[in-house]
Amino acid sequence: MTSAGATIDFKNVRKTYGKFVALEDFSMRVEGGEFMTLLGASGSGKTTALNSLAGFVDIDGGEILIDGVPITKLPTEKRDIGMVFQNYSLFPHRSVIRNISFPLEMRGVARDEARRRSFKALEMVRLDSLANRMPHELSGGQKQRVAFARAVVFEPRVLLMDEPLGALDLKLRETLQLEIKEYQRQIGCTVIYVTHDQSEALTLSDRMAVMDKGRVLQIGTPEQLYDRPQSRFVAGFVGSNNILKVQSVEEGFMTLEGLGRFKGDGRHLIPGGFVSIRPELITIRHGGSGAHMAHLSEAVFFGNSVRYILRAADSKEISAIEHRRPGQDVLPLGTAVAFDLDTSDLVPLLD
Amino acid sequence: MKIRWSRTILLLTPATLLAAMLFVYPVFGVLSLTVHDGTSFTGEPIRQVFNSQLSIIVLQRTFVTAATVTLICLLMGYPMAYFMAGLSPRKRVLATYLILLPFWISVLIRTYTWIILLGREGILNKALVAIGLTAEPIQLLYTPFAVHIGMVQILLPIVILTCLTSILDVERDLVKAARILGATPAQAFWKVLFPLSVSGAATGGIICFILCLGFFVTPTLLGGRTSLLIANLIDLQVHKTLKWDLAAVMASAMLAATFTCLLAYWMLTRKRAEFATGGLAR
Numbered sequence A: 001m002t003s004a005g006a007t008i009d010f011k012n013v014r015k016t017y018g019k020f021v022a023l024e025d026f027s028m029r030v031e032g033g034e035f036m037t038l039l040g041a042s043g044s045g046k047t048t049a050l051n052s053l054a055g056f057v058d059i060d061g062g063e064i065l066i067d068g069v070p071i072t073k074l075p076t077e078k079r080d081i082g083m084v085f086q087n088y089s090l091f092p093h094r095s096v097i098r099n100i101s102f103p104l105e106m107r108g109v110a111r112d113e114a115r116r117r118s119f120k121a122l123e124m125v126r127l128d129s130l131a132n133r134m135p136h137e138l139s140g141g142q143k144q145r146v147a148f149a150r151a152v153v154f155e156p157r158v159l160l161m162d163e164p165l166g167a168l169d170l171k172l173r174e175t176l177q178l179e180i181k182e183y184q185r186q187i188g189c190t191v192i193y194v195t196h197d198q199s200e201a202l203t204l205s206d207r208m209a210v211m212d213k214g215r216v217l218q219i220g221t222p223e224q225l226y227d228r229p230q231s232r233f234v235a236g237f238v239g240s241n242n243i244l245k246v247q248s249v250e251e252g253f254m255t256l257e258g259l260g261r262f263k264g265d266g267r268h269l270i271p272g273g274f275v276s277i278r279p280e281l282i283t284i285r286h287g288g289s290g291a292h293m294a295h296l297s298e299a300v301f302f303g304n305s306v307r308y309i310l311r312a313a314d315s316k317e318i319s320a321i322e323h324r325r326p327g328q329d330v331l332p333l334g335t336a337v338a339f340d341l342d343t344s345d346l347v348p349l350l351d
Numbered sequence B: 001m002k003i004r005w006s007r008t009i010l011l012l013t014p015a016t017l018l019a020a021m022l023f024v025y026p027v028f029g030v031l032s033l034t035v036h037d038g039t040s041f042t043g044e045p046i047r048q049v050f051n052s053q054l055s056i057i058v059l060q061r062t063f064v065t066a067a068t069v070t071l072i073c074l075l076m077g078y079p080m081a082y083f084m085a086g087l088s089p090r091k092r093v094l095a096t097y098l099i100l101l102p103f104w105i106s107v108l109i110r111t112y113t114w115i116i117l118l119g120r121e122g123i124l125n126k127a128l129v130a131i132g133l134t135a136e137p138i139q140l141l142y143t144p145f146a147v148h149i150g151m152v153q154i155l156l157p158i159v160i161l162t163c164l165t166s167i168l169d170v171e172r173d174l175v176k177a178a179r180i181l182g183a184t185p186a187q188a189f190w191k192v193l194f195p196l197s198v199s200g201a202a203t204g205g206i207i208c209f210i211l212c213l214g215f216f217v218t219p220t221l222l223g224g225r226t227s228l229l230i231a232n233l234i235d236l237q238v239h240k241t242l243k244w245d246l247a248a249v250m251a252s253a254m255l256a257a258t259f260t261c262l263l264a265y266w267m268l269t270r271k272r273a274e275f276a277t278g279g280l281a282r
Ligand SMILES: Nc1ncnc2c1ncn2[C@@H]1O[C@H](COP(=O)(O)OP(=O)(O)OP(=O)(O)O)[C@@H](O)[C@H]1O
Pocket: A017, A020, A021, A022, A040, A041, A042, A043, A044, A045, A046, A047, A048, A049, A196
């Protein structure tokens, strides 16, 4: 079960529902065999983007191409795309094996051949012992695996997944994330995966696109999005982040609003602009004294690390994550600590 | 949730008492009439009914009429419901109101209107004569045709609405899933939507059938001598010939038929509940 993944091109796609604009100037290229994730808050247009590729909605402008061929005139069933839905959408009146053979049946594959291939797909997701169960006799995770097998059994070159793990508990999500990634490597199809869970996106994707209000804000590898967010929205959405305002930049010094003067080069920063810095890049010195003092106003224990919220002198808050060794106590709230940061870690944001 | 029994009993008592007085007691009265003549047990009424040519013919006719009317209602109602399911929610509400509109008019009046439409001097006959399809007005009123059409008109809304519910109960994503997996709209309908909504439609059919069995006004007003149904015959035995025991036997037979239908209905709804949704909803 392998297929060379197809490239997908969204070109300035626009979709409106009445006066409401769900997709605006939505452009994105997904390379063959790539695992692309659409990440965005609820209502940002992720499902709409998938639906317009699947042909469930007609777009109002722009074009979508698969392998360079425009498909917007093609009816859904001719697009040869596999899809996994959030609520699985298994056919309740068909057994597991007949659910999986459905797409083959629709393509006129001979009965025996269809059965053989369906079994192979079922083996891949390790559910061959449940071939004759009905969907309502499966657990959530099993349903999702069946839905996955059904979506890939006909070897589509494109696979769409709309929050496929949204309904499952955390543990199962993590297991299935790894499985999905593994299957995709085996099959080789191009995947567009939708989620509003940023950690899931970081785990799974080759590249990811952050969406807001029907637009793509930034596309890149997980590392690029994590390390170099370009906007306040992306900085705040992907991982946790401190977003700070630059007050002034001088030779060898810079001032951050509410936090004070920091030594270091700030030539890449614009006064009045925003910057972000990850909590794990803020260093804390316990009990010490230093140029930058703050009080702990909150502490969240994670096991291997602790997240502190520090309140600086003029009540500006900043969060810091500190790695923790066994036996190390969480500092009591109200403790005065010194903190510092390296100005070269500050990422300038465009808006 | 824990049921508070004392309150439940208190709330249910009045309705139960009323039902017992006005329903259970008389029904048992009727049932006892079929085998008991007031002084001793007897098989005479049952034997008389089932030996009588007339009652057998009318019984048969009642079942055939009920089945035909139900079939017509389903054949007209399901496509209508399918159409309505495809409308936007706002238009669907409007359509539902339109379909329920006839319920605001009494069955009697709705039935009388057919007399105006189908009579010898009725609109239909006038039109037929005018366009030259027939030279003479044809007999439409007081025929089985008139009875069927009258019954369909009254029962169709019920069938449409039960079909609509059963179609809307099918998760929309299932049809989408079928399409993206390669089904044409027609295949998605026959392989997914229809099999999943047909049992719901069948329950609508059973309700329709049961209601047909008790139809009285329509055959009385629109039917001739040859289209009397069992309710008319029971009425005849009660009011004209005063053979209450025979009326009781016929009524009991209908009751048995109704219960059989209800059993089928119950089994169907149970099966539906089992795989009502393919996904999480349960
Ligand atoms: N059929 C519709 N009619 C009107 N508005 C719609 C319709 N479908 C979606 N929308 C609107 O379009 C916007 C984008 O919807 P979409 O379903 O693409 O969001 P999403 O990013 O998938 O969100 P979620 O994470 O909640 O699934 C939403 O604001 C939604 O209200």
